Amino acid sequence: MDFIQTLKIALRALRTNKMRSFLTMLGIIIGIAAVIAMMAVGAGARHVISQQIASIGSNIILVLPGSTTSGGLRTGSGGAQTLTSDDGKAIMAECPSVDMAAPTVRSSGLIVYGNMNWSTVIMGTTPEMFAIREWGVDNGRSIEQQDVDSAAKVCLLGQTVAENLFGSADPIGKIIRIKKVPFTVIGLLDRKGQSPQGQDQDDAVFVPLRTAQRNLVRAHKPNLVGAIMVKAKSEELLGKAEEEVNALLKQRHRITNGKEPDYSTRNLSEILAVAEQSSKAMSLLLGVVASISLIVGGIGIMNIMLVSVTERTREIGIRMAIGARRNDILLQFLTEAVLLTMIGGITGILLGAVGATVVSNLLSWPTLISVESISIAFFFSAVIGIFFGFYPARKAASLNPIDALRYE
């Protein structure tokens, strides 16, 4: 018997009991829709995380000053001012696994333009920082080495700052006052969005490092920096770069073995890896729930197929008397079960896609429906059909034709 004929017979059988076929499919529809929606939401979450990784820049190590003890009180990380611009230069020059290093100083204060004012973060840095964080300018130009060397009074604005001071007007070339010191706006940075910690990265103003050290930050030594951002040459070299930085700084700061270093290093990718892992765990959990609903749906299919075999015992008898082989009968019922799950699967995929879109619109949560998830769902629905359809189909095929013909 050819496949098209088998398909036709199965379709007719499903059409005969439309309501029953639909209700049987419902379990699969819900299961597959859940799988699709879950995978879309999970993929969306991972996409956000990878975007955040890109937003702080990849393969980054943060070097922070260590704690200091004053009068028996330990001040915590960053309490001591031990890192200098020269440490940054040395890391870049002497660590082979390091691509770039950018010393930064950080302050906060009021900036004023005309009658508008805004309190924000003020960062003094070198051109390398924008390269490390892969942060381009939307308009104007970025800070260049020359600006740092000459301690030029120029600044770059983050999008949030520009909106609050200038509204929709063009800020380039305007003079603003940062902590009462006049600066010329040379550029507007691209929008960066939220950091993984939820901070608005666009709410900041950037000035050349030396300008900040001279004019904006009060320090007991002129070339102190608040942190050094280091970029490794590749993800594989991240660990090695961290070791090299540690070794170099220990030497430069004369930290002998057993003594506590006056700085610390932090690997940002690790933090994000944890975040990614937790989103994966969430996906896995949802996947388990979805699989359970698929199994329940499959059992529903098996149940209805068994009822169907009993109801159609006489039909099976007729077919056998007329010359159907056992395999023909087996294939007929198996096709019916697989057709049920496949139609249910396709409906579920569509429903899941709609559901994911609704979620992303309603909760402004990004979703991503991949071809991969669709093919997995499709494959699974077929497998469920074969798995749960096999027993009823075999039962049909093993009927004795004489008894089947006599069945009322």
Next chain:
Amino acid sequence: MSSVISLTDISRVFVMGDQQFAALKGISFDVTQGEFVAIMGASGSGKSTCMNVLGCLDIPTSGRYLLDGVVVGGMSTNQLADIRNRKLGFVFQGFNLLARTPAVENVELPLIYSGVPPKERRSRALAALEMVGLSGKEKNHPSQLSGGQQQRVAIARALVNSPAVILADEPTGNLDSSTSEEIMTLFTTLNRQGITIIMVTHEPDVAAYAGRRITFKDGLIVSDTH
């Protein structure tokens, strides 16, 4: 004329627990090509068991069954299915058509299982329906046909694969007397065209249409008008 069917010392014993029941106790008869045979007998006489054996639906406990030159015995279920498909045509008391399926598709059914391509299938099914006088009804579902017409569809289905023998099990059992007469006339006409028919019945006036009557009693043949 050559034998289409040859039964030699056929017995069929059913075992239920530790009890044995012999439905057929060693019967032998031959049917030659073009015969119209009526098998008669009271219920429990063994005629239905004999029909099941003839129809390759049941396997005899002992004895030899030769159908159209082929020894039926020790065959696999697939081989038996193919024999039923190619050499036999069944007509049942309850018509046994597939519900919600047009007449022509019911007739096509045996051809589907023997792998005849769709176009040829349709033309042969239409020809078979014409033979039983149902041209124009091919699109009707069984529920839209009278009992007599349904039985004609069943006969067309039995004929469509040009079988060696048509086996009819109480073909008029569910029909009124005038419709029964129509169906028996159709059988007679088909028989005149050279088709071998074996029919089980317990009605003497239906059996009278057959050229030969074999009567069963308690698993044995008690009379054969051969």
